[in-house]
Amino acid sequence: xxxxNNVFDWIxxxxxxxxxxxxxxxxxxxxxxxxxxxxxxxxxxxxxDGYAGKGMLIVLMVVICISxxxxxxxxxxxxxxxxxxxxxxxxxxxxxxxxxxxxxxxRVILIISLSSLVLFPxxxxxxxxxxxxxxxxxxxxxxxxxxxxxxxxAKQYH
Numbered sequence: 345x346x347x348x349n350n351v352f353d354w355i356x357x358x359x360x361x362x363x364x365x366x367x368x369x370x371x372x373x374x375x376x377x378x379x380x381x382x383x384x385x386x387x388x389x390x391x392x393d394g395y396a397g398k399g400m401l402i403v404l405m406v407v408i409c410i411s412x413x414x415x416x417x418x419x420x421x422x423x424x425x426x427x428x429x430x431x432x433x434x435x436x437x438x439x440x441x442x443x444x445x446x447x448x449x450x451r452v453i454l455i456i457s458l459s460s461l462v463l464f465p466x467x468x469x470x471x472x473x474x475x476x477x478x479x480x481x482x483x484x485x486x487x488x489x490x491x492x493x494x495x496x497x498a499k500q501y502h
Contacts, residue, residue, distance in 0.1 A: 347422060347440045356448040357416060360455050364409045367459040371405055374466045382465035390471040401462050408458045415451040419444055428491055435501030442497055446490030453483055 349357070378398045385394030418424060422440040425447070431439050457479050464471050 345422060345436050345440060346420070347437075347444050352445065353419075353448060356452055359452050360412050360416065363452070363455050363459050364412050367408065367462050368405050371401055371462055371466050378466065379468070383471075384465075386471045386476070388476050390473040390475055392470070398465075401465060404458070404462055408455060408462070411458065412451070412455050415447075415454070419447060419451070427494065429495045429498035431498070432501070435498045438497045438501060439494055442494050443490065446486055446494075449486050449490075450483065453479070453486065 375398075378401070380398060381395045382398050382401060383392040383394070384396035384400050385392070387393050422444065425440075425443060427439060427443060429439060460471070460475070
């Protein structure tokens, strides 16, 4: 079953693409101001515990863009999603639509998270101590809420 994009889907696709383009542009503009060694690993509290050459940021930017494209393509094929509820002919549209919403939100959060690993070093800023915990919390809430709503809606159509 194919789930057609609606306005919300197009907005999230646009946000994902914009984050990739803007992050790459900022990295390009700030490239000559970057030190030769930039942070490449952070502890949970935001302190740096690893450094790498600044070329690593280009590799990371490529990985971010490839991830965005692959996740966007995956969102077009719900038959590949592993869902925690039974998908029937009666509930398939609702289950797939809701799942696509929360997977799209997770994609945006992931791209923001990965882009921050380029942008913080690009501006020579430390990662805030709350940042990783906030990411984990937000992703957890979205996943749990998405799973609960998907299961509740799936059962309504049995």
